[in-house]
Amino acid sequence: MYCNACGKAIAEDGRYCPHCGNVVGISPPPKKLMRPRADRKIGGVCAGLAQYLDLDVSLVRILWFFIALVSGIFPGFVAYVLAWIIVPKEPFLIPVAASQQPITS
Secondary structure, eight states, X not given: XXXXXXXXXXXXXXXBOTTTOOBOSOOOOOOXXXXXXXXXXXXXXXXHHHHHHTOOHHHXXXXXXXXXXXXXXXXXXXXXXXXXXXXXXOOOOOOOOGGGSOOOO
């Protein structure tokens, strides 16, 4: 495989050109902070933070509890409610039925 920017040969599974540093192929989509529809207890704020930060949901919930406890219950509650309002909900995905899927040959 060759780099589109500099034209030099690169590894087949390479994502970056070692010569010029450009991204090769399709780059992954940027991460978005969203409240998921699954794995939520109250509003999904901790589950969304866990997905965004690549952490365990239980760890984020425990950290949120202790930070709220140390700062006083009211500020932690207000922060959670504000995040619940501000952070968007994950879009609802409708599964495509097998009969409606396009046929590829």
